[in-house]
Amino acid sequence: MIIKNSEFVVSAPTVERCPQDDKPEYAFIGRSNVGKSSLINMLCNHKGLAKTSATPGKTLLINHFIVNGEWYIVDLPGYGYARSKTTQSKLQIMNTGYILKRQQLCCLFVLIDIRHEQKKIDRQFVDWLGENGVPFAIVFTKADKLTASRAKTNALQWMKTLKDTWETLPPYFITSSESKAGREELLNYIEEINNSVSSPQ
Numbered sequence: 001m002i003i004k005n006s007e008f009v010v011s012a013p014t015v016e017r018c019p020q021d022d023k024p025e026y027a028f029i030g031r032s033n034v035g036k037s038s039l040i041n042m043l044c045n046h047k048g049l050a051k052t053s054a055t056p057g058k059t060l061l062i063n064h065f066i067v068n069g070e071w072y073i074v075d076l077p078g079y080g081y082a083r084s085k086t087t088q089s090k091l092q093i094m095n096t097g098y099i100l101k102r103q104q105l106c107c108l109f110v111l112i113d114i115r116h117e118q119k120k121i122d123r124q125f126v127d128w129l130g131e132n133g134v135p136f137a138i139v140f141t142k143a144d145k146l147t148a149s150r151a152k153t154n155a156l157q158w159m160k161t162l163k164d165t166w167e168t169l170p171p172y173f174i175t176s177s178e179s180k181a182g183r184e185e186l187l188n189y190i191e192e193i194n195n196s197v198s199s200p201q
Helices: 038-046 086-102 122-133 148-165 185-195
Strands: 004-014 025-030 062-067 071-075 105-115 136-141 170-174
Touching: 025 038, 025 122, 038 062, 038 071, 038 136, 038 185, 086 105, 086 185, 105 122, 105 185, 122 136, 122 148, 136 148, 148 170, 170 185
Parallel strands: 025 071, 025 105, 105 136, 136 170
Antiparallel strands: 004 062, 062 071
């Protein structure tokens, strides 16, 4: 897939305030500082499209970006960090509402820092997606921080731990916003899904 253009559309506080059309949506979520904004910018080849920050928990709204005028990338607030329990609860309600109610959501990409072993909060979130029948894929980030062989080993080990309860494992991708590793594979996956769903009006 060739990305010709991408632009910010809207920041919504609730799923009801998201764009009112039927274009396919691909949402990105993960723990704070997992590299979500950097990955979105890398995929779109548009530096500064999604705002990056060294401070965790900066994404507090549902952010829509239109790509090629045909489909949306959705930047969801991270989970597992908030300055207060009130904010954390608000973000959880926001994310849950979008993930479970948004009919245009074709795939949720769950971002995982490839340098670390499986964390309880990530596993609980992935299991919750499975229990609710949400279509998703795992995206390992920051692969440039490891050797290629170590990155692959870590990813395989992370996926292997799912087998204690998962019969069929979700797809996964190994990426780096720095080296652009995994960009083509991820965009091709999105294109395959776009081709399998009804053409946007």
